[in-house]
Amino acid sequence: MAIRLAGDFDISYAHDMAILRNHGQWVMLIVFLTGLFALPFVADGKTLGLLNIIGISIIAAHGLNILLGYTGQISLGQAAFMAVGAYTTAVLMKYGVAFWFALPISGVVGGIIGLLFGLPSLRIKGFYLAMATLSAQIIIPWFFRNVRVDIFGGTPGLTIAPPRLGELVFNTQETMYFPIMLTVVVCTLVAKNIARTRLGRALIAIRDNDLAAEVLGIEQFSYKLRAFFISAFYAGLAGSLWAVYARSINPEQFSLLNSVWYLGMVIVGGMGSALGPILGASFIRILEESTVQLAPALSKMFPQAAAGMLAALGPLVFGLVLALFLIFEPRGLAHRWELLKAAWRLRPFAH
Amino acid sequence: MTPNSVSTPPLLQAENLHLFFGGLSALVNVSFQVRPGEILALIGPNGAGKTSALNCLNGFYRPQKGHILFANHDLTRTPTHQISRLGIARTFQNIALYTGMTALDNLMAARHIRMNQSMFASALYFGAAQREEIAHRRVVEEIIDFLEIEHIRKATVGALPYGLRKRVELGRALALEPRLLLLDEPMAGMNVEEKEDMARFILDIHERRQMTLLLVEHDMGLVMDIAQRVVVLDFGVKIAEGTPSEIKANPAVIKAYLGEAEHK
Ligand SMILES: Nc1ncnc2c1ncn2[C@@H]1O[C@H](COP(=O)(O)OP(=O)(O)O)[C@@H](O)[C@H]1O
Ligand SMILES: [Mg+2]
Numbered sequence: 001m002a003i004r005l006a007g008d009f010d011i012s013y014a015h016d017m018a019i020l021r022n023h024g025q026w027v028m029l030i031v032f033l034t035g036l037f038a039l040p041f042v043a044d045g046k047t048l049g050l051l052n053i054i055g056i057s058i059i060a061a062h063g064l065n066i067l068l069g070y071t072g073q074i075s076l077g078q079a080a081f082m083a084v085g086a087y088t089t090a091v092l093m094k095y096g097v098a099f100w101f102a103l104p105i106s107g108v109v110g111g112i113i114g115l116l117f118g119l120p121s122l123r124i125k126g127f128y129l130a131m132a133t134l135s136a137q138i139i140i141p142w143f144f145r146n147v148r149v150d151i152f153g154g155t156p157g158l159t160i161a162p163p164r165l166g167e168l169v170f171n172t173q174e175t176m177y178f179p180i181m182l183t184v185v186v187c188t189l190v191a192k193n194i195a196r197t198r199l200g201r202a203l204i205a206i207r208d209n210d211l212a213a214e215v216l217g218i219e220q221f222s223y224k225l226r227a228f229f230i231s232a233f234y235a236g237l238a239g240s241l242w243a244v245y246a247r248s249i250n251p252e253q254f255s256l257l258n259s260v261w262y263l264g265m266v267i268v269g270g271m272g273s274a275l276g277p278i279l280g281a282s283f284i285r286i287l288e289e290s291t292v293q294l295a296p297a298l299s300k301m302f303p304q305a306a307a308g309m310l311a312a313l314g315p316l317v318f319g320l321v322l323a324l325f326l327i328f329e330p331r332g333l334a335h336r337w338e339l340l341k342a343a344w345r346l347r348p349f350a351h
Numbered sequence: 352m353t354p355n356s357v358s359t360p361p362l363l364q365a366e367n368l369h370l371f372f373g374g375l376s377a378l379v380n381v382s383f384q385v386r387p388g389e390i391l392a393l394i395g396p397n398g399a400g401k402t403s404a405l406n407c408l409n410g411f412y413r414p415q416k417g418h419i420l421f422a423n424h425d426l427t428r429t430p431t432h433q434i435s436r437l438g439i440a441r442t443f444q445n446i447a448l449y450t451g452m453t454a455l456d457n458l459m460a461a462r463h464i465r466m467n468q469s470m471f472a473s474a475l476y477f478g479a480a481q482r483e484e485i486a487h488r489r490v491v492e493e494i495i496d497f498l499e500i501e502h503i504r505k506a507t508v509g510a511l512p513y514g515l516r517k518r519v520e521l522g523r524a525l526a527l528e529p530r531l532l533l534l535d536e537p538m539a540g541m542n543v544e545e546k547e548d549m550a551r552f553i554l555d556i557h558e559r560r561q562m563t564l565l566l567v568e569h570d571m572g573l574v575m576d577i578a579q580r581v582v583v584l585d586f587g588v589k590i591a592e593g594t595p596s597e598i599k600a601n602p603a604v605i606k607a608y609l610g611e612a613e614h615k
Contacts, residue, residue, distance in 0.1 A: 013485050013492070194474055197472075201463065204452055208448075209448065216523070
């Protein structure tokens with residue numbers, strides 16, 4: 001049961017159902033958001049670069065969490081749906097559509113493709129569904145590599161012009177930070193809203209007991225498809241932002257390994273919690289960055305180690321962390337955070 | 352309401368149900384009616400086919416022969432998720448709650464068919480969607496009060512003790528506001544006190560909420576004080592139907608239950 005601060009009573013159902021229940025929480029949120037959007041004025045480009053990557057990852061992970069964490073349907077195609085968003089944005093912008101319109105369109109196109117690859121969930125579950133979504137991960141990059149090279153650019157891919165808003169050009173870490181973080185904030189709010197309303201309850205009902213859900217009037221198939229749509233919609237947005245952030249995209253960037261990383265973020269962060277993807281994406285990306293930083297030092301310490309081994313350090317550490325989480329904290333960082341919060345509220349009585 | 356009057360048309364009518372699993376016949380030519388406003392008990396020894404009959408009403412099982420009529424629909428041809436919209440809710444013998452949700456959310460999830468906010472309204476939680484959530488929360492809180500589960504409202508149901516989970520599941524079925532409530536062994540595995548509580552809730556639901564109930568029970572003694580009419584199944588065959596006192600005196604019923612006692 002949730003433990004609240006003393007004096008935090010439910011005056012009305014509206015109050016009980018609100019995300020933020022007291023003045024303190026409002027103040028904390030405002031301070032946090034101000035800090036978040038003030039960062040580019042103080043932080044260096046390298047830090048912002050990491051934060052931008054984290055932001056894009058959070059969006060994709062939120063989407064996967066709605067599918068995997070809430071609905072209990074596994075997908076190995078999140079990176080492929082990001083590719084759909086990225087290529088949609090690149091092509092639309094090539095034909096003169098402004099990024100600000102290309103972004104939502106990319107979400108919708110990603111969502112529709114995701115929904116198509118979610119169709120097998122009508123008949124199959126678990127491992128077999130994972131295999132079916134794997135086909136997205138094979139077909140989609142293949143498509144962008146081999147079909148209409150004149151439009152999609154084949155193996156070398158496409159370059160993308162920076163987004164503009166009047167005089168403003170979004171071509172640095174500092175400037176890109178704003179559209180990315182704004183999308184992160186909106187996506188987080190939407191994920192949180194989905195979780196606490198009719199839609200989210202229907203999704204969780206399907207995850208927890210699909211037969212009981214049917215008996216209670218929730219049409220499994222329709223809601224599974226919605227989950228696939230939303231999940232890939234988020235991926236489409238993430239891909240769109242990635243396209244204008246990286247300014248150059250190719251099919252290699254959206255590999256199966258990337259999809260596995262998103263799965264890892266959702267697991268490490270904690271499935272079925274809106275906080276999970278934020279913690280998971282941050283943790284994994286910071287870990288990845290640390291191993292990159294560590295590689296030169298390691299190659300000095302072990303000069304005889306092959307370069308290939310050091311390049312494999314990232315995936316190796318990632319695999320190790322994932323295994324440790326699955327064994328010791330399958331409910332992820334979000335669960336740890338809840339425990340910490342509860343302990344803090346009950347201080348100084350430690351039990 | 353006069354539950355025993357034969358003239359009113361039945362709320363639900365099962366006609367000549369045949370259900371086979373390979374060579375095993377779970378239901379053989381079973382017919383029964385549920386009259387509006389009554390509590391009908393469906394009893395029989397273990398493996399008699401009681402749960403299978405409920406599963407046919409729910410559309411989980413499709414009987415090879417026979418029809419089930421409810422509100423001008425043949426349930427044997429209606430998809431499961433639409434049957435609840437016609438006004439049928441149920442609980443399960445082995446409890447089928449949404450284990451990861453709180454008790455409150457389990458009940459709120461049952462309001463699904465009564466709500467009409469779109470996916471977008473849910474995502475934005477704005478205006479009408481918010482008002483709808485609050486209105487339904489009120490209905491659900493009333494049921495929570497009625498079942499005396501206020502204290503576990505925000506507890507995750509997977510961690511609750513058996514008796515309370517049974518109660519939450521009853522609450523979830525009530526939250527659909529059905530016309531017909533199917534209860535599959537609501538008192539199984541409970542201690543005496545919990546059984547008495549459950550019996551009281553069932554009678555209250557029937558009287559105050561004007562609901563029609565189909566109560567499946569293994570234990571014959573339990574239903575005799577609650578039900579107005581009783582249907583008895585044995586090995587998939589209907590062996591008796593009547594008032595509790597008629598059933599108690601029926602030699603075939605006594606034999607079926609004695610037979611079971613000998614096996615133990
Ligand atoms: N899905 C199924 N597959 C095979 N046999 C089943 C299935 N469901 C029920 N049965 C069989 O049908 C008979 C009736 O079972 P059930 O309806 O559960 O009895 P009851 O609820 O009266 O104890 C039993 O012999 C049972 O083994
Ligand atoms: Mg049974």
